[in-house]
Amino acid sequence: MKNNSFFYFLTLNLLKEKRRYAGIVIISSLLIFLLSSVLFISSSIKQTLNYTLKAQPDFIVQNIKGGKVAPINSNMVNKILNIYGVEKVTKRVYGRYFFDDKYSTLIVGVDFLDEQSNKNLETLINSTDLKQFLSKEQMIIGQGVKNYLKTHYYNLEYNFLTPDGQMKNIKIFKTLSSKSAIISNDETIMPLKSAQKVLGLKENKITDIALNVPNDSEWQTVKAKLQSLNFNIRVISKKDMQKAYESLFNYKGGLFLVLFLIVIATFSLLLYLRYTLAASLERKEIAILRAVGWSIKDVLKLKFLENIFLVIFAFILGSSLAYIFVFVLNAPLLKNIFLGGSNLTNFAKFTPVVDYGVLSTIFIIFTVAFLSSVLIPVWKIAVTEPKEAL
Amino acid sequence: MVIIENLNKFYEIDGQKQYILNGINLSVQKGECVILKGVSGSGKTTLLSIIAGLDKPSSGKVIIDGEAVSKLPDMHLSKFRAKKIGIVFQNFNLLEGVNLLDNTMVPLIADKIGLKEAKDKALNALKLANIEHKANKIPSELSGGEKQRGAIARALVANPNLILCDEPTANLDRENSLKFISALKKLHSMGKTLIIATHDPIFEELDFKHKVVEISQGKIGFAVDA
Ligand SMILES: Nc1ncnc2c1ncn2[C@@H]1O[C@H](COP(=O)(O)OP(=O)(O)OP(=O)(O)O)[C@@H](O)[C@H]1O
Ligand SMILES: [Mg+2]
Numbered sequence: 001m002k003n004n005s006f007f008y009f010l011t012l013n014l015l016k017e018k019r020r021y022a023g024i025v026i027i028s029s030l031l032i033f034l035l036s037s038v039l040f041i042s043s044s045i046k047q048t049l050n051y052t053l054k055a056q057p058d059f060i061v062q063n064i065k066g067g068k069v070a071p072i073n074s075n076m077v078n079k080i081l082n083i084y085g086v087e088k089v090t091k092r093v094y095g096r097y098f099f100d101d102k103y104s105t106l107i108v109g110v111d112f113l114d115e116q117s118n119k120n121l122e123t124l125i126n127s128t129d130l131k132q133f134l135s136k137e138q139m140i141i142g143q144g145v146k147n148y149l150k151t152h153y154y155n156l157e158y159n160f161l162t163p164d165g166q167m168k169n170i171k172i173f174k175t176l177s178s179k180s181a182i183i184s185n186d187e188t189i190m191p192l193k194s195a196q197k198v199l200g201l202k203e204n205k206i207t208d209i210a211l212n213v214p215n216d217s218e219w220q221t222v223k224a225k226l227q228s229l230n231f232n233i234r235v236i237s238k239k240d241m242q243k244a245y246e247s248l249f250n251y252k253g254g255l256f257l258v259l260f261l262i263v264i265a266t267f268s269l270l271l272y273l274r275y276t277l278a279a280s281l282e283r284k285e286i287a288i289l290r291a292v293g294w295s296i297k298d299v300l301k302l303k304f305l306e307n308i309f310l311v312i313f314a315f316i317l318g319s320s321l322a323y324i325f326v327f328v329l330n331a332p333l334l335k336n337i338f339l340g341g342s343n344l345t346n347f348a349k350f351t352p353v354v355d356y357g358v359l360s361t362i363f364i365i366f367t368v369a370f371l372s373s374v375l376i377p378v379w380k381i382a383v384t385e386p387k388e389a390l
Numbered sequence: 391m392v393i394i395e396n397l398n399k400f401y402e403i404d405g406q407k408q409y410i411l412n413g414i415n416l417s418v419q420k421g422e423c424v425i426l427k428g429v430s431g432s433g434k435t436t437l438l439s440i441i442a443g444l445d446k447p448s449s450g451k452v453i454i455d456g457e458a459v460s461k462l463p464d465m466h467l468s469k470f471r472a473k474k475i476g477i478v479f480q481n482f483n484l485l486e487g488v489n490l491l492d493n494t495m496v497p498l499i500a501d502k503i504g505l506k507e508a509k510d511k512a513l514n515a516l517k518l519a520n521i522e523h524k525a526n527k528i529p530s531e532l533s534g535g536e537k538q539r540g541a542i543a544r545a546l547v548a549n550p551n552l553i554l555c556d557e558p559t560a561n562l563d564r565e566n567s568l569k570f571i572s573a574l575k576k577l578h579s580m581g582k583t584l585i586i587a588t589h590d591p592i593f594e595e596l597d598f599k600h601k602v603v604e605i606s607q608g609k610i611g612f613a614v615d616a
Contacts, residue, residue, distance in 0.1 A: 005503050006502070008505050292496055293468055293473070294472075387436075
């Protein structure tokens, strides 16, 4: 290798300044760590939202009674089926069940006669499991529910107390996958009839009706027709839900935080490096190198390689630590900033999602800022006559 | 070897030209040893820096081996300096935290040389300077005299024909100064051209010098052929 004395000297230089460089690497990787953590959290939430929204129906129809949401008659389904352009009309039964004054679960009843709800279930568990699930009166529970029941020694079943004072025993079939963890963590899925009993609904009453309208251009007319079925009907569209979710997780705020941190990070690094470079140490070193025959290009090359190594090292260190922090340790502290204020207190785990686009943007901004804050002063020192060496 | 023609160097202070070097003419033949004398502030360092191409003259030129040094662009000048000029500084100027062997290699590195070859050459240079037994020591572990002999090794590692020394013995005691001078003598016997700026009287005793040049007030006072 022709140039290996150069790389030897490069490593020599990195090692000899290891204290100072360790400081730079620690500070930079800390900043990268913060930025990537925020990024990982917000993209994980974003993906979970998309995933959940995809599974949502286009419209939900509710009954309003005395200004409050009340159970709706299940025969409303037939009227809705008559509207042109609607599909997949589904009965839904759900409600909160309070185990005690602190912990509750969202009970979701599923109509097994209904093809659509079976399909939705299939996205959560595979089809062979589904057949088994349907064969008995059983429930699928989220991770949070499982954890709660476990601490109360219910490992296989639970006795729900119905509003009319009876016990309803339901076996635990499975715990939900962590894929939709943010939403389904505190959910309990069970047959429609069981859910009606647990929640105290009469047999002909359901919580609401879900339906799809495949053709976007018909949304407005369908919405109007649904509204005219009955004066006390409330129609919620997917778009409304999306807005509600977005404000719930406030991931836009998270992105703002990312930008804010980028600015702070690059700025403080810039200042830090300007400061250390102004120190006579590097100035002297450059003058010596120039005096013994190094060209400006040689000096810049050395400093460039030295610092690009630091940048890449700090970046890999910071972003992998962030990955572990968010997806393995579940982002203690930072989690509250993003999910605080929402009622998802039983939140389990962030789904590992890496947004490479944003990650490489952070890398590029960081690298450019870092390198220019080193190379511009180095270049300035190197081009002035190196007589200071003497 | 070295020809200096009508060399001027001035700084403008409050619009006033302050001459540091004023119309210097000097020529040094190959293999000659020239002593530059002068009181502090007389411009010795400035003259050496201009000869080495580390500083630019205000006017006039320096010609080394037929090349007008002050007119060369950086890339060429740096290469030229690496190959043809070795410099020994008053305060040694070794890179801190780097051992003597690696310090000695530094002038070779920019020349895209292989590591083994560079190490061999550096070790040879250290032998010439009588300091190879300290090759693995970093500057902070060395005495002033050892550092200065290390600096000589670095100055001659690329086998330049011209070696410039700026007050090389200013920080050395008599014993170390004599060791340094014996290393210089070796270089002289190898046919190197030496230009030494100093006001150390020890150089008066030098038995191989050709010329003593005195600078005062930016001019060459008198030249004595030894
Ligand atoms: N950038 C500058 N601006 C103004 N004057 C300068 C500058 N650099 C050097 N000088 C002046 O040039 C003069 C010559 O300096 P030089 O270092 O060449 O002297 P010297 O003969 O090497 O002295 P010494 O024996 O102390 O090393 C000094 O008076 C110094 O103050
Ligand atoms: Mg001087």
